Amino acid sequence: MRAVVIYESMYGNTHLVADAIADGIRPGADVSVLAVDRADAAALADADLVVVGGPTHVHGMTRASTRKAAAEAAREPGSGLEMDADAEGEGLREWFDATASLPRLAAAFDTRMHGPVTFTGRASKGIAKRLRAHGSRLVVEPESFLVSKENHLDDDELEHARTWGTTLLQSARATN
Numbered sequence: 001m002r003a004v005v006i007y008e009s010m011y012g013n014t015h016l017v018a019d020a021i022a023d024g025i026r027p028g029a030d031v032s033v034l035a036v037d038r039a040d041a042a043a044l045a046d047a048d049l050v051v052v053g054g055p056t057h058v059h060g061m062t063r064a065s066t067r068k069a070a071a072e073a074a075r076e077p078g079s080g081l082e083m084d085a086d087a088e089g090e091g092l093r094e095w096f097d098a099t100a101s102l103p104r105l106a107a108a109f110d111t112r113m114h115g116p117v118t119f120t121g122r123a124s125k126g127i128a129k130r131l132r133a134h135g136s137r138l139v140v141e142p143e144s145f146l147v148s149k150e151n152h153l154d155d156d157e158l159e160h161a162r163t164w165g166t167t168l169l170q171s172a173r174a175t176n
């Protein structure tokens with residue numbers, strides 16, 4: 001099985017989670033991790049499974065306006081925030097609009113703040129909806145990984161991500 005993990009990330013947390021999910025998948029599949037602006041048709045051509053994740057902005061997937069706000073926040077003196085290498089450019093929303101076909105099997109994740117989903121929202125809901133609209137079948141429920149108010153990933157979330165990666169691969173194999 002070949003899997004591709006596609007992430008969008010402004011401050012690097014979703015990127016770290018994407019790498020850890022791939023670590024969980026890797027013992028059982030050929031897996032690559034790609035920033036969303038590098039995930040072209042060729043990268044997905046022979047993949048069986050796509051795992052897509054991004055940060056939650058204003059209750060859902062990012063928009064150009066929220067990405068601009070995130071970049072401005074990082075530039076504030078003393079923000080302690082660093083932009084991820086591939087943070088500039090389009091987000092998952094635009095990528096889905098521009099992408100014609102996706103692998104048959106899929107999973108969705110996001111990063112978001114602590115709290116009930118009714119208060120925080122979660123990008124993975126919109127990601128899952130778009131994966132289904134592209135004809136992909138979700139092999140597990142969408143999952144969230146939590147960051148602090150200061151935008152630091154919780155200590156146990158990388159282990160959570162590795163475990164989730166292993167679980168979703170098992171589910172994909174059972175579905176395949």
Ligand SMILES: Cc1cc2nc3c(=O)[nH]c(=O)nc-3n(C[C@H](O)[C@H](O)[C@H](O)COP(=O)(O)O)c2cc1C
Pocket residue numbers: 008009010011012013014015054055056057058059060066067069070073111112113114119120121147151
């Ligand atoms: C403009 C903006 C809006 C945000 N809105 C939400 C929100 O509605 N709910 C939430 O849980 N987190 C929100 N956050 C926090 C992000 O989810 C958090 O920055 C992100 O998960 C970090 O991932 P990244 O490091 O990959 O960018 C927001 C952050 C920014 C910059």
